[in-house]
Amino acid sequence: MFTQYIFYFLTVMALFSAVMVLVSKKPIHSVLFLTLTFFAIAGHYVLLNAQFLAVVHVIVYAGAIMVLFLFTVMLLNLNKDERSPKPLWVKIMAIMAGAMLLLTLIGVFRGYDIKTVNDPLTTQIGLVKELGRILYHDYLIPFELSSVLFLTAMVGAVLLGKKEQINK
Amino acid sequence: MSTLSAIPISYYLVFCSILFCIGVTGVLIKRNALLILMSVELMINSINLLLAAFSAYTNDPAGQIFVFFIMVVAAAEVAIGLAIVVLIYRTTHSIDIDVLNKLKW
Numbered sequence: 001m002f003t004q005y006i007f008y009f010l011t012v013m014a015l016f017s018a019v020m021v022l023v024s025k026k027p028i029h030s031v032l033f034l035t036l037t038f039f040a041i042a043g044h045y046v047l048l049n050a051q052f053l054a055v056v057h058v059i060v061y062a063g064a065i066m067v068l069f070l071f072t073v074m075l076l077n078l079n080k081d082e083r084s085p086k087p088l089w090v091k092i093m094a095i096m097a098g099a100m101l102l103l104t105l106i107g108v109f110r111g112y113d114i115k116t117v118n119d120p121l122t123t124q125i126g127l128v129k130e131l132g133r134i135l136y137h138d139y140l141i142p143f144e145l146s147s148v149l150f151l152t153a154m155v156g157a158v159l160l161g162k163k164e165q166i167n168k
Numbered sequence: 169m170s171t172l173s174a175i176p177i178s179y180y181l182v183f184c185s186i187l188f189c190i191g192v193t194g195v196l197i198k199r200n201a202l203l204i205l206m207s208v209e210l211m212i213n214s215i216n217l218l219l220a221a222f223s224a225y226t227n228d229p230a231g232q233i234f235v236f237f238i239m240v241v242a243a244a245e246v247a248i249g250l251a252i253v254v255l256i257y258r259t260t261h262s263i264d265i266d267v268l269n270k271l272k273w
Binding site: 003004007011014015018019021022027030031034037038041044045047048049050052053056057060061064065068069072073075076086090091093094095097098099101102105106109111112113114123125126130131134135138139142146149150152153154156157160161 | 175176177178179181182183185186187188189190191192193194196197198199200202203205206207209210213216217220221222223224225226227228229230232233235236237239240241242243244245246247248250251252253254255257263
């Protein structure tokens with residue numbers, strides 16, 4: 001019963017701050033609300049007993065990605081209203097399109113249920129020990145290749161962010 | 169145990185669908201490139217949570233490994249995306265995506 005209340009609380013928090021990301025006028029408020037959403041989702045991971053994912057989620061999203069977003073907002077001095085918001089009919093159409101997609105998804109998922117093998121609160125698969133063993137045994141090659149991906153992304157970001165001095 | 173019946177998997181399905189649709193709506197209504205990237209992050213997170221939920225409910229750790237790799241790719245994607253946004257701002261002095269219509273015709 002207690003977990004159910006936590007679930008509802010985290011869900012309401014995540015959905016409210018996700019809506020506020022879109023509603024708030026200043027980009028920096030959107031970034032902060034997005035951080036709140038990420039923390040709520042981290043709470044959901046804890047609720048599923050996926051402790052490794054919860055920690056990684058907080059480090060990667062609330063730590064790295066949000067700092068990147070905040071830096072970009074402050075660096076570009078974007079902390080002002082959007083210059084020319086889209087016309088009202090475009091917004092209404094967009095919201096209607098989103099609602100249609102939601103309706104379709106819920107229609108698809110309605111009545112769907114899987115045979116739950118285990119209780120998510122007592123499952124052991126989300127622990128660091130278990131996931132680390134699988135990651136280093138079965139998924140070693142993708143894990144190592146992701147370091148190459150990160151290196152490429154880092155070089156690319158530096159190269160893109162560099163001021164052009166060649167060909168001048 | 170009462171927790172098994174407490175939170176059915178369909179709750180996660182509905183919650184993640186709503187979060188995903190909020191992200192889709194954000195991509196559609198915003199013209200700030202930064203906010204569009206943030207909406208994409210919202211969508212990625214809803215899918216991640218759903219994968220983790222199914223993984224925990226079916227006792228299959230492959231789902232959580234997959235979420236981990238998605239996070240890796242998302243981090244790289246955001247780094248590159250924000251570099252591109254900074255580059256766009258430097259050339260057009262705006263991150264309004266409607267300015268970027270040179271490839272339209």
